[in-house]
Amino acid sequence: MDLKLHDTNPTEEERAAVDALLGNPESAWEGGERGSRVDAHVAMHGGRTTREKRHLLLPALQALQARVGWISESGLNYVCLRLNVPPADAWGVATFYALLSTTPRAKRVLHVCDDIVCRCKGALEIIDHLEKTVGPALAHEPAGDHVHVPESSWLRSPCLGLCDQAPAAFLQAAGAESLVTLRGREATAASLLSGHAPESVTQPQTLRYGDVTGPLLKRIGRVDPTDINAYRASGGFDALRKAREIGPEAIIKEVTESRLMGRGGAAFPTGRKWDAVAKQPARPHYLICNADESEPGTFKDRVLMEGDPFALVEAMAIAAHATGCERGYIYIRGEYPLATARLQNAIDQSRAHGHLGDAFDIEIRRGGGAYICGEETAIFNSIEGYRGEPRNKPPFPVQAGLFQRPTVVNNVETLANIPSIVLGGGAAYAKIGTEQSTGTRLFCLSGHVVNPGVYETPFGKKLGDLLEMAGGVPRGSKLQAILLGGAAGVFVKPDELDMPLTFEGARAAKATLGSGVIVAYDDTVDMKDILLRIAAFFRDESCGQCVPCRVGTVRQEEALHRIASGKTLGGVKKEVALLDEVGLGMKDASICGLGQTAYSAIESAIHRLGVL
Numbered sequence: 001m002d003l004k005l006h007d008t009n010p011t012e013e014e015r016a017a018v019d020a021l022l023g024n025p026e027s028a029w030e031g032g033e034r035g036s037r038v039d040a041h042v043a044m045h046g047g048r049t050t051r052e053k054r055h056l057l058l059p060a061l062q063a064l065q066a067r068v069g070w071i072s073e074s075g076l077n078y079v080c081l082r083l084n085v086p087p088a089d090a091w092g093v094a095t096f097y098a099l100l101s102t103t104p105r106a107k108r109v110l111h112v113c114d115d116i117v118c119r120c121k122g123a124l125e126i127i128d129h130l131e132k133t134v135g136p137a138l139a140h141e142p143a144g145d146h147v148h149v150p151e152s153s154w155l156r157s158p159c160l161g162l163c164d165q166a167p168a169a170f171l172q173a174a175g176a177e178s179l180v181t182l183r184g185r186e187a188t189a190a191s192l193l194s195g196h197a198p199e200s201v202t203q204p205q206t207l208r209y210g211d212v213t214g215p216l217l218k219r220i221g222r223v224d225p226t227d228i229n230a231y232r233a234s235g236g237f238d239a240l241r242k243a244r245e246i247g248p249e250a251i252i253k254e255v256t257e258s259r260l261m262g263r264g265g266a267a268f269p270t271g272r273k274w275d276a277v278a279k280q281p282a283r284p285h286y287l288i289c290n291a292d293e294s295e296p297g298t299f300k301d302r303v304l305m306e307g308d309p310f311a312l313v314e315a316m317a318i319a320a321h322a323t324g325c326e327r328g329y330i331y332i333r334g335e336y337p338l339a340t341a342r343l344q345n346a347i348d349q350s351r352a353h354g355h356l357g358d359a360f361d362i363e364i365r366r367g368g369g370a371y372i373c374g375e376e377t378a379i380f381n382s383i384e385g386y387r388g389e390p391r392n393k394p395p396f397p398v399q400a401g402l403f404q405r406p407t408v409v410n411n412v413e414t415l416a417n418i419p420s421i422v423l424g425g426g427a428a429y430a431k432i433g434t435e436q437s438t439g440t441r442l443f444c445l446s447g448h449v450v451n452p453g454v455y456e457t458p459f460g461k462k463l464g465d466l467l468e469m470a471g472g473v474p475r476g477s478k479l480q481a482i483l484l485g486g487a488a489g490v491f492v493k494p495d496e497l498d499m500p501l502t503f504e505g506a507r508a509a510k511a512t513l514g515s516g517v518i519v520a521y522d523d524t525v526d527m528k529d530i531l532l533r534i535a536a537f538f539r540d541e542s543c544g545q546c547v548p549c550r551v552g553t554v555r556q557e558e559a560l561h562r563i564a565s566g567k568t569l570g571g572v573k574k575e576v577a578l579l580d581e582v583g584l585g586m587k588d589a590s591i592c593g594l595g596q597t598a599y600s601a602i603e604s605a606i607h608r609l610g611v612l
């Protein structure tokens with residue numbers, strides 16, 4: 001293929017970043033020395049071999065971003081040369097992800113969350129102060145005929161999965177990425193300007209979790225998440241041992257009998273999914289753990305991965321044994337560096353102890369800051385090195401998923417249930433909860449509750465019970481609304497606290513549990529402002545591939561802005577009718593769940609809460 005490469009050479013730093021990932025180039029075709037021996041053997045390094053490296057495109061771009069702070073034309077060019085990808089194609093990928101920059105960017109960037117929880121917890125005041133003291137978001141200053149890029153800068157960010165410790169931020173700096181809790185506006189600005197390890201911006205130390213006796217949270221905060229011996233001493237790997245004894249068919253039988261439903265939002269029966277993949281003759285089979293967790297208000301998977309990473313590795317090994325998967329990927333959002341490090345350590349130690357290896361092994365792939373990449377088919381494209389755009393279904397992932405092979409995709413929390421199902425049996429698991437919603441569930445409580453955090457409870461508790469577990473709304477505050485299921489979920493009223501938090505209970509109440517989000521808003525919150533943020537989120541995160549979603553999310557936000565500013569086209573009633581029509585179009589005609597649910601929270605706020 002003629003790649004139409006640019007006539008630019010990478011800097012030493014860029015070359016080193018890419019070579020550290022890909023190894024040194026073996027031939028002149030890959031940017032190495034001319035006249036090497038392999039250059040004479042084109043068949044050895046022909047099109048197919050190089051095309052098979054395409055899946056390394058995102059990791060290579062991430063390596064450039066991490067080392068250099070941005071992806072220059074020469075850096076991109078070198079990646080393209082190494083991977084045999086046309087620059088125009090790679091450009092499309094590099095510009096898809098929010099954590100990658102194709103313009104010079106400060107080496108330290110603070111991504112300040114201004115999403116649906118943080119903006120009620122002081123984030124907007126911090127941003128206002130940053131604008132005044134540090135300067136506008138990602139500002140570049142002219143310096144003579146050059147552009148001066150400051151050492152530190154900041155950006156607004158969607159939800160970072162740290163809503164329990166809001167206001168939150170993600171510090172992106174070479175070799176020092178971290179999720180942080182912001183403590184005050186002056187302190188945040190001062191730490192960003194100083195360029196030193198910030199006093200005001202600290203790693204979260206005090207984590208609060210609800211019922212830590214449940215099977216999912218039982219080790220969190222009690223068992224050292226970095227030590228395989230501690231994990232083993234707490235019963236770790238007993239389930240994998242048993243799974244290997246009883247064999248794939250028996251495992252799938254137990255999971256089917258447990259009636260475990262996926263916890264990623266779509267509530268699909270896990271046993272049915274596993275059975276479908278196990279029966280596929282095509283090989284290899286892949287297993288993907290969906291750890292992209294970007295639904296605003298959701299942070300349960302982060303807590304599981306940071307607090308009990310070995311359990312996820314064990315669960316994946318069991319899933320792979322049951323479904324015949326040779327290779328597993330954990331697709332984790334790029335803003336979770338601590339969870340990534342803990343999982344990598346758990347994988348390495350598990351491999352060293354023989355729990356992973358030839359028959360099945362796991363690789364971590366980091367997302368690039370794109371909510372849509374949590375959609376299962378978008379993950380396939382992202383891992384394969386393409387823009388993270390969802391695919392049409394059918395074919396379904398169980399038939400033709402990653403690399404067009406049968407693929408199991410499961411959420412972190414779904415998988416976390418597997419060891420106890422294998423050990424205790426599916427029938428015993430199915431006795432917990434209700435007939436249609438079995439087991440325990442993690443709920444992410446945040447916003448105006450006394451003790452935000454992750455709470456585990458058997459299915460069947462009422463919404464009011466969960467709010468009480470989290471200490472209720474702070475004294476002196478009055479509950480105004482509750483958001484269930486995240487930005488793609490539904491607002492409910494304070495007089496709906498009797499709603500049972502089960503799949504069937506939520507369905508009957510025309511609500512959704514989604515990814516277990518419960519955000520409480522007191523009456524100081526301007527709900528119109530929250531709706532505008534939700535609309536901006538979907539407009540920004542739409543991959544733009546299909547018209548109803550690409551255009552609809554923009555029209556939706558515009559109409560809400562007109563209403564908020566009092567400059568309606570023909571009155572609020574007419575604007576609401578337009579919103580309803582656009583919302584219906586998105587629900588009916590969008591390819592994937594993003595477009596299909598982009599109006600649901602806004603619709604419920606208008607028609608259920610009476611906002612607007």
Ligand SMILES: Cc1cc2nc3c(=O)[nH]c(=O)nc-3n(C[C@H](O)[C@H](O)[C@H](O)COP(=O)(O)O)c2cc1C
Nearest residue numbers: 262263264290292293294374375376410411414593
């Ligand atoms: C826009 C969008 C984002 C999604 N994000 C996630 C996510 O971050 N984590 C997740 O587990 N599922 C997410 N899903 C759902 C997945 O597509 C898929 O249903 C899920 O990973 C299947 O696993 P489960 O059966 O264990 O729930 C998302 C879906 C959509 C439409």
Ligand code: SF4
Nearest residue numbers: 543545546549592595
């Ligand atoms: S619905 Fe939206 S996010 Fe989903 S494929 Fe279409 S444009 Fe992309």
Ligand code: FES
Nearest residue numbers: 113118159160163
């Ligand atoms: S971390 Fe800010 S809203 Fe979730």
